[in-house]
Amino acid sequence: MKKPETYTIFKLKQSIKIDGNWNKPQWQDIKAIEINNYMGYEPYFHPFTRVRMMYDEKNLYGIFQVEDRFVHCINQSYNGPVNEDSCVEFFFSPDNSYRERYFNLEINCGGIPHMQYHIIPRKKFKDLNVNDIKKIEIAHSLPNIIDSEIKETITWTIEYRIPISMLEKYSDITYPEKGVSWRANFYKIAEKGSNPHYITWSYIDQFEPDFHLPGFFGILNFQ
Numbered sequence: 001m002k003k004p005e006t007y008t009i010f011k012l013k014q015s016i017k018i019d020g021n022w023n024k025p026q027w028q029d030i031k032a033i034e035i036n037n038y039m040g041y042e043p044y045f046h047p048f049t050r051v052r053m054m055y056d057e058k059n060l061y062g063i064f065q066v067e068d069r070f071v072h073c074i075n076q077s078y079n080g081p082v083n084e085d086s087c088v089e090f091f092f093s094p095d096n097s098y099r100e101r102y103f104n105l106e107i108n109c110g111g112i113p114h115m116q117y118h119i120i121p122r123k124k125f126k127d128l129n130v131n132d133i134k135k136i137e138i139a140h141s142l143p144n145i146i147d148s149e150i151k152e153t154i155t156w157t158i159e160y161r162i163p164i165s166m167l168e169k170y171s172d173i174t175y176p177e178k179g180v181s182w183r184a185n186f187y188k189i190a191e192k193g194s195n196p197h198y199i200t201w202s203y204i205d206q207f208e209p210d211f212h213l214p215g216f217f218g219i220l221n222f223q
Contacts, residue, residue, distance in 0.1 A: 001205055002203045002205070004183075004202050004203075004216065004217065004218045004219055005033070005201055005202040005203070005218035005219070006218060006219045006220075006221060007031075007033050007053070007218065007219070007220055007221070008031070008221045008223055009053045009054060009055055009176070009220055009221065009222050009223065010030065010054060010055075010223050011054070011055060011056060011178075011222075011223065012026065012054040012055065012056045012061060014026070015056075016061065018061075018137045018138070018139045018159050018160065018161050019139050019159065020063070020139035020140055020141045020157040020158065020159045021157070021159070022052075022063060022065045022157050022159075026054070027052055027054075027063060030052045030053075030054060031052070032050040032051060032052050032065075033050065033051050033052075033186070033201060034048075034049065034050055034051075034201070035049040035050070035051065035186050035187065035188045035199050035200065035201045036048075036049075036199065036201075037199060037200045037201070037202075037203045037204070038197065038198065038199055038200075039198040039199070039200060039204060039206065039207065039208070039209040039210070040197075040198050040207065040208065040209040042197075043195045043196060043197040044194075044195055045068075045069045045070060045195050046197075047066055047067065047068045047069070047188055047197065047199065048066070048067040049064060049065070049066045049067075049088065049188040049199065050064070050065050051063070051064050051065075051088075051186050051201070053220070055176045055222060057175075058163060058164060058165065059161050059162060059163055059164060060161070060162040060164060060176070061159075061160070061161050061162075062090060062159070062160050062162075063157060063158070063159040063160075064088040064157060064158045064159075064186075064188075065155065065156075065157050066086075066088065066109070066155065066156050066157070066158075066188065067153060067154075067155050068086060068109075068150075068153070068154060068155070068156060069150070069151060069152065069153050069154070069195060070086075070149050070150070070151055070190070070193055070194040070195035071086045071109060071142070071146060071149060071150040071154055071156065072085055072086060072146050072147070072148075072149045072150075072190070072192075072193045073085045073086060073108050073109045073110040073112075073142065073143075073144070073145060073146040074145060074146070074147055075108060075112060076110070076112055076144065076145065077112070078112065078113060078114070078130045078133055078134075079113075079114045079115070079116075079127045079128075079130065079133070080112070080114060081114075081191075082106050082107065082108035082112050082113070082114045083106055083108075083114070083189050083191050084190070084191045084192040085108035085109065085110070085190065085192070085193075086108065086109040086146075086156075086190045086193070087106055087107065087108045087109065087188075087189050087190060088106075088107055088109075088158055088186070088187065088188055088189075089104060089105065089106040089107070089186065089187040089188075089189060089211065090104075090105045090184065090185075090186055090187075091103070091104045091105075091184060091185050091186075091187070091211060091212075091214070091217065092105075092182055092183070092184035092185075092217075092220070093182055093183040093184065093214060093217065094164075094167060094171060094173045094174060094182055095171050095172045095173060095174055096174040096180075096181075096182075097172065097174075098171075098172075099183050099214065099217075100120075100121075100214050100215075101117070101118060101119050101171060101214075102117075102118050102183075102184075102214050102217070103115065103116070103117050103118075103128075103167065103170070103171070104116050104118065104211075104212070105136070105160075105162070106189075107138060107140075107158050107160065109140060109142045109146070109156050109158065110140060110142060110143060110144040110145060110146065111138045111139070111140035111144065111158065112144070113133055113136060113138060115127070115128040115133050115136075116128065117170040117171060118212065118214075121212040121213065121214065122212050126170070128170065129169075132166050132169060135163050135166045136160055136161065136162050136163070136166070137160060137161040138158065138159070138160045139157075139158070139159045139160070140156070140157070140158050140159075141156045141157045141158075142154075142156045149193060149194060151194075164176070176222040177222060178222060178223055179222070180222045181219055181220060181221050181222070182219075182220045182222075183214065183217035183218070183219060183220070184217055184218060184219075184220050185200055185201055185202045185204075185211070185216065185217045185218055186200070186201040186202075187199060187200055187201070187211050189211075198211070200216075201218060202216055202217060202218030203216065204216040
């Protein structure tokens with residue numbers, strides 16, 4: 001069994017504009033990790049997905065960059081099935097007393113999110129209130145709707161800012177600071193379309209695609 005992946009997250013020194021710009025100065029010195037472990041059958045085209053993260057006293061910041069093909073995006077409802085579209089996901093356990101409990105944030109390439117809090121994976125969970133989810137600032141580089149697949153190679157980004165306080169309605173929180181670690185995983189998915197795929201950052205030792213396996217989460221080390 002592979003060891004879980006680890007990623008060091010550094011504290012942001014000044015606020016940033018959430019605009020989806022992978023190349024802006026605040027991200028340049030931040031290491032990017034790759035999402036490259038496939039579940040299920042490997043697709044015809046292999047999307048190349050990278051992630052960066054930062055934090056401050058009040059927020060988590062993340063940005064995905066995806067080199068993709070066969071991109072589509074039709075789901076426009078908060079907490080809808082955005083995983084059917086070209087989509088990126090961040091699952092994380094922010095309560096160190098209950099590491100098996102986690103949030104899943106899923107955002108399609110048009111910037112529409114789906115978010116839940118899981119106490120028991122797939123058995124006991126709840127959707128976050130839409131008004132709470134709207135507190136997450138999201139920037140996306142592609143249009144909201146792509147109903148005809150973009151078959152040629154295209155690079156797209158999703159950037160987000162999560163106010164940590166919004167999570168406290170659903171879970172106790174071990175606030176990020178130097179020396180704190182969370183368990184988490186990052187994913188790239190498209191369940192429908194011409195190139196379905198299920199890709200993880202921290203390896204999941206199972207062929208059948210299932211991202212809701214917190215026992216395989218990697219480790220985020222805050223500095």
